[in-house]
Amino acid sequence: MRKRCLVVTGGGDCSGLNAAIRAIVKRASKENDWEVIGSKDAFNGILREPMEVVDLDNSVVAGIHIRGGTILGTTNKGGPFAWAVQDKNGIWKEEDRSAEMLRKLEFLNVQAVINIGGDGSQRISEQLYKMGCNIIGVPKTIDNDLGATDTTFGFPTAVEIATEAVDKLVTTAESHNRIIILEVMGRDAGWIALHSAVAGGAEICLIPEIPYDINKIIERINKRIHNLRGFVNIVISEGAKPLNGSQQYNGDNEFGHHDKKLGGAGNRLMHELQSAGIKTDIRVTTLGYLQRGGKPIAYDRILATQFGVKAFEMVLDKEFGKMVALKSGKIIAVPIEEAIKKYNYVDLNSDLVQTARNIDISFGD
DSSP states (O other): OEEEEEEEEEESOTTTTTHHHHHHHHHHOOTTTEEEEEEEETTTHHSSOOEEEEEHHHHHHHGGGGSSSSSTOOSSSSSSSSSEOOOTTTTTTEEOOHHHHHHHHHHTTTEEEEEEEEEEHHHHHHHHTTTTOOOEEEEBBTTTTTEEESSBBBBHHHHHHHHHHHHHHHHHHHHTOEEEEEHHHHOOOOHHHHHHHHHHTEEEETTTSOBBBBHHHHHHHHOBBTTTBBBBEEETTTOOBBBTTOOBBBSOOOOOSOOOBBBHHHHHHHHHHHTTTTOOOOEEEEEGGGGOOOOOHHHHHHHHHHHHHHHHHHTTTTTTTTTEEEEETTTEEEEHHHHHBBEEEEOTTSSSHHHHHTTTBBBOO
């Protein structure tokens, strides 16, 4: 009987997932004693009755590397340790089904699992590894917030999309003598905002790592706008917050979501500026899920392909409990425990932050 490798994509979608799936399958096809299957919607496909598992071979993955999203589907709800169940009173609760899931994997003759996901997904990987699961992690996230790798795939395409939005908003801001605020994703790390602000030439960049002083922002605006003439472009992370303030949340969570939904940072900033006496017209654009969709740029396709190939070779070498990572241009394996230990915040002393300051981008501090 051929050994099986299960591939899972979990958490938020991003560009490059399909390229990683394709690379795993193509590399595995070189081994006569291995085959690859995929679970629909992260581990939920294994946990459902009947199970939702698909065979993955070269014919299935042909050409998918140019497509955004994931052919396997993904979710950030449910999973082996937090399966949503409704009791007889209609109350939703979470149930630990991890031991049951491992029994199902054994029944399917799954010898190894490759879990493609961000911080939350790799925490699940670490828990499963401690239970004896032969698991490998592959990092993906548009937020670039995993500390053990220099870059996660999905991030470069998200930056490209955000930068294109800044470019377009610059021209309309200039045409109308407006302040335009672009809200981008970034819960606790401001990488997308930082990169797109530098690339797009924004005047102000507000990130979660630097609580902003509204008076400093007004000072920067007043350098650009006189007698209502002139324009300013501001890029703000969804997780940015004012001094002595908190992040802006957007409504209640659905059951199963462990993180509060962020949203409204851009609109809050607009109201703060208007309340402080700014008379210039202000408009807000929230980029939202546009950052997750669309074709991956070449760099993401290449990085995801390298990660996928490395992940299956780690399976062959039985390097379980580890995650693929990019370090100083090399594709390596690092312990998952190490990968999730350090969150990848923007380093305020980094070269890129200093570059931004030296081209007169204000961080509101």
